[in-house]
Amino acid sequence: MTQLQPGPLATSGAPSGAFLDVRNLSVKFPTDDGLVSAVNGMDFSLERGQTLGIVGESGSGKSVTSQALMGLLKGTSAQVSGQALFQGRDLVTLPESGMRKLRGRNIGMIFQDPLSALHPFYTVGHQIAEAYLVHNSATRKQARTAAVEMLGRVGIPSPEQRFDEYPHHFSGGMRQRAMIAMALICEPELLIADEPTTALDVTVQAQILDLMAELQAETNSALILITHDLGVVAEVCDSVLVMYGGQCVESGAVDEIFYDTRHPYTLGLLKSMPTLNSPSGRLNPIPGQPPSLLDLPAGCIFSARCEYAALAGDGVCREQRPALQVENGHGTRCHLSGPQIITIRNSR
Amino acid sequence: MTRFILRRSGSLILLLIAVSFITFTLFQLGPADPASAACGQECTPERVAEARVALGMDQPFLVQYADYMRGLVSPRMIGAPGAESICQWPCLGKSFQTNEDVSDIIGRSLPYTLSMAIGALVLWTVSGVGLGLLAALRKGSATDKFIVGAASVGVSLPIPVTGLFLLLVFVNQLHLLPFTTNEIASPLGPQGPWAWVLNYLLPWIALAVLFSASYIRVTRTNMIETFGEDFIRTARAKGLAPRTVTFKHGVRAGITPVVTMLGMDIGLLLGGAVLTEQIFSVPGLGFTAVRAAISGDLPVTMAITMLAAFFVIVANVVVDLAYAAIDPRVRLQ
Secondary structure (H helix, E strand, O other): OHHOOHHHOOOOOOOOHHEEEEEEEEEEEEEEEEEEEEEEEEEEEEOOEEEEEEOOOOOOOOOOOOOHHHHOOOOOOOEEHHHHHOOOOEOOOOOOHHHHHHHOOEEEEOOOOOOHOOOOOOOOOHHHHHHHHOOOOHHHHHHHHHHHHHHHHHOOOOHHHHHHOHHOOHHHHHHHHHHHHHHOOOOOOEEEEEOOOOOOOOOHHHHHHHHHHHHHHHOOEEEEEEEOHHHHHHOOOEEEEEEEEEEEEEEEEEEHHHHHOOOOHHHHHHHHOOOOOOOOOOOOOOOOOOOOOOOOOOOOOOOHOOHHHHHHHHHHHHHHHOEEEEOOEEEOOOOOOOOHHHHHHHHO | HHHHHHHHHHHHHHHHHHHHHHHHHHHHOOOHHHHHHHHHOOOHHHHHHHHHHHOOOOOOHHHHHHHHHHHHHOEEOOOOOOOEEEEOOOOOOOOOOOOEEHHHHHHHHHHHHHHHHHHHHHHHHHHHHHHHHHHHHOOHHHHHHHHHHHHHHHHOOHHHHHHHHHHHHHHHOOOOOOOOOOOOOOOOOOOOHHHHHHHHHHHHHHHHHHHHHHHHHHHHHHHHHOOOOOOOOOOOOOOHHHHHHHHHHHHHHHHHHHHHHHHHHHHHHOOOHHHHHHHHHOOOHHHHHHHHHHHOHHHHHHHHHHHHHHHHHHHHHHHHHHHHHHHOOHHHH
């Protein structure tokens, strides 16, 4: 399995020495119709100061991966297996009580919709101060001071007054800034941002991304950015992990994913990005639907939608699940040979 | 917040005036003829006419209404000219049956109704919300299924069934509790609070079984929904203890529909729990209203009807204020 480690994500060598080292992480949900395999054998690692983008369409397992890392699936019916070593501690087997000490303090999390993620009945300041008070033995006054300072750091004007306002008094961008303040007030070493800009205006999106990058640089923390927006990935990530049907189909440094794309699904994703100078003036979606996670195909998970499956020959794509092949830190899960991919890429 | 309270109180007064007018009109238009009821059977037309004057019913309708409303702010004289008697403030008229001030009758009945309502309220709120929350936290477990099952049984048990069953078992058979007595109207009486509790325990249980069932269901549904909210996930992601997540973040957000129900039920119950009071022979407002209605004692019936409406309206305002206290978004408008 060692050759499956995506290189640029695992620069530190021995898996246990990495800041975050995820091995064969799987999440299954029992349902009335059977076991749903939301995440299947994810491998990646991350160092402090780095940003990893996890990309994929809805239902590809991005959010479930982040929730598994955060231990938010503990106490639910979800079956989490594999290993996720965070500074040497396995987040998968860590009991809830231990996980609770890490949450907020060592691992912070930002969610997609800041309005529903903030409690409507408590002031923004109270909610931020609360996050500070859980992990620090401080007085309410000290927590308030810390929260006001943090609100200022995330760029909220007159933070002293805004402290006492409710989430519904804030604009969308301000709410997300408040969420960031809440996630970062204990200066966690790892920040997981689950679609942090999806619910925001485009102009605000850039501000929020800049803010996150800035704060990340200040604290030298690691960032996992979950998104379906390849533009966001190109802007802020060092490395990328493309997910499809609960599996990693391609991973590598951000430039390699964009300029040396190796997987037909990633190619499809890039092609489906809206551009102004598209010749037909139309969007280029990937035809078909993602596979049902209840009943994944025996072969390549993407084979049913892959235009190039025939090129691999003998129906191998439909019968055999490809392994993640890593070459110079660039991993891909495809039966097509390198030259075949290059031909396909150049033909577009 | 102060403006919110003032505005709601202002509309409260207007609403009360409207309700009093409608109630007054309804009783005026009703088929009962208070004058012939007041002078009894075998009454000559002359005596009926005299009674009509004595009751002030020879006056135009609006004058009667104005007189009635005047009684609410100051004492007034009631009766035929030459045979008037004073009706002390707050004057709600005099009973046709006993010529007693209606306000005295209400003053006598209200403590019984309050005793019943307060205890039942505490009992059903604690059990309803507590069990509903427990069911929501253990969703899908045997505990949950048992609680939900018990709630659907409870909600389908009418008061006469539970009431008579409780009396039969605890009073007649086991002799664990005394039969409800009129002598204990409040916990401050000479018999002390414990006797008061024992005296009203059975009606409390009968009411609680009925009411807590719907509280269990509403609490459970709303708490399950709330526990699935994003802000609960945020609270967990902050590293808060499960207790803080459940109560501070969950219950406060999920409890608002229960507050509404509670307000309405308190309002209704204070107007008199007719069936429960009948079954347990508690001479509260409901009991008194039924007796007055049967004997055609119009002033008493009307006063209790208006008082019941008053309680419902006040409860509504209290619910609004409670909402504003719980949910800061309500204060905006």
